Amino acid sequence: MPLPETLDRLSPSPRKRQALEQNHAYLMPNRVELWTGAGVPLVIGKREGYRFWDLDGHELQDLHLNGGTYNLGHRHPEMVAALAEALETLDVGNHHFPSEARGRLAARLAELAPGDLHYSVFTPSGSEANDVAIKSARHATERRKIVSLEAGYHGASGLSGAAGDDANAAYFLSDYPDEFLKVPFGDLDAVEKALAPGEVAAVLIEPIPATFGFPIPSDDYLPGLRALCDRHGTLLVADEVQTGLGRTGRLWACEAFGIEPDLLITGKGLGAGLYPIGAVVMSRRVGEWLHERGWGYVSTFGGSELGCALALRALELCAAEKTARNVAELSEHLAAGLADLRGRHPFLCDVRQKGLVVGLGFDGPNAAMRMSAALYPTGLWAMFAGFDRRYLQWKTGLLADRAYVDEALGKLETALTKVAG
Numbered sequence: 001m002p003l004p005e006t007l008d009r010l011s012p013s014p015r016k017r018q019a020l021e022q023n024h025a026y027l028m029p030n031r032v033e034l035w036t037g038a039g040v041p042l043v044i045g046k047r048e049g050y051r052f053w054d055l056d057g058h059e060l061q062d063l064h065l066n067g068g069t070y071n072l073g074h075r076h077p078e079m080v081a082a083l084a085e086a087l088e089t090l091d092v093g094n095h096h097f098p099s100e101a102r103g104r105l106a107a108r109l110a111e112l113a114p115g116d117l118h119y120s121v122f123t124p125s126g127s128e129a130n131d132v133a134i135k136s137a138r139h140a141t142e143r144r145k146i147v148s149l150e151a152g153y154h155g156a157s158g159l160s161g162a163a164g165d166d167a168n169a170a171y172f173l174s175d176y177p178d179e180f181l182k183v184p185f186g187d188l189d190a191v192e193k194a195l196a197p198g199e200v201a202a203v204l205i206e207p208i209p210a211t212f213g214f215p216i217p218s219d220d221y222l223p224g225l226r227a228l229c230d231r232h233g234t235l236l237v238a239d240e241v242q243t244g245l246g247r248t249g250r251l252w253a254c255e256a257f258g259i260e261p262d263l264l265i266t267g268k269g270l271g272a273g274l275y276p277i278g279a280v281v282m283s284r285r286v287g288e289w290l291h292e293r294g295w296g297y298v299s300t301f302g303g304s305e306l307g308c309a310l311a312l313r314a315l316e317l318c319a320a321e322k323t324a325r326n327v328a329e330l331s332e333h334l335a336a337g338l339a340d341l342r343g344r345h346p347f348l349c350d351v352r353q354k355g356l357v358v359g360l361g362f363d364g365p366n367a368a369m370r371m372s373a374a375l376y377p378t379g380l381w382a383m384f385a386g387f388d389r390r391y392l393q394w395k396t397g398l399l400a401d402r403a404y405v406d407e408a409l410g411k412l413e414t415a416l417t418k419v420a421g
């Protein structure tokens, strides 16, 4: 349906109509048409904790968290205060020079990262952190090829885009099929075959691929990847943009699966949803180029001092013992609630869970898209997985409580009854 007719049917307030029309005219015509057509005419207004409100007042629990950007909630008061405090004395800084805020964050990341990961490079986004990881791995190994998962997502910039969904990279003539090899998730034989010629710089994976609906790897998959990389002189890169910062019950998913990568990427929630910052943390060996080529990666806004000061506080809260305790308790409570719902609603046919990393499988090819749309009017936003639309990503905030989880499960049951019925 053309946008004007959809808007007439939805009868938004003048303020919301203007936002939708301007976004449609100048910014994202395709997205505006798809969302409004799918019954999700969302323009986010007020936001607080694990909720936000559409401009016209519709209140929603946020079970999407924009991939973990809001792990700690929207506008967490301590995080807002940390940013305000930083603004009193700092600005983005000058990226050519050392800085206190950058140094502190890098030192803390080295302490908290698994194994002997040591050097950090800060970027304005997760995509660019993936780019830097790929370049660093290529330089360290003097090899060009990268192996990644067919159903992985690592961002939309040049190299990160080529490492992800082939169709999207090819659309922009930015796929490099000779250099970026894709393997199915869970298939160690395919990785072995790709690594055997000795030309692969790195295997780049999300420990639990988000856009594929969070399939939980078998216990031997990630250790198996680690062993194959070691055997073939290939580096292992863990993109923890979604799985990191406490979501699995450990600070990093790699720790939850008992592996140590050579490079680890973080982003999204690192800036507490208030400031864009990403990071790649790498071993001394991989980061050797930092000794040789001081300006090998330059970014005016990467490692902004405001972002670093805030990220240090966000990292502390994500890594705090009380946060891990809450994640463990909530995970258990959620697992029990989901098992109960699954027992009574066969349309919910699969539950994938590692801590608060949760993918819900529904019976039918686009069933999770229908569930997203059915949950919206109940007052909950959760996003289907782009590469497998049978699965819904169900991201509970690290600091949420049982009452919040129960409220969300109640809405899930309402939507299940509606869609399956």
Ligand SMILES: Cc1ncc(COP(=O)(O)O)c(C=O)c1O
Pocket: 067, 124, 125, 126, 127, 128, 130, 153, 154, 155, 156, 206, 210, 239, 240, 241, 242, 267, 268, 278
């Ligand atoms: C696993 C993963 N890696 C990388 C990215 C890219 O991060 P950004 O959008 O900050 O560039 C995303 C974003 O959704 C992601 O989910």
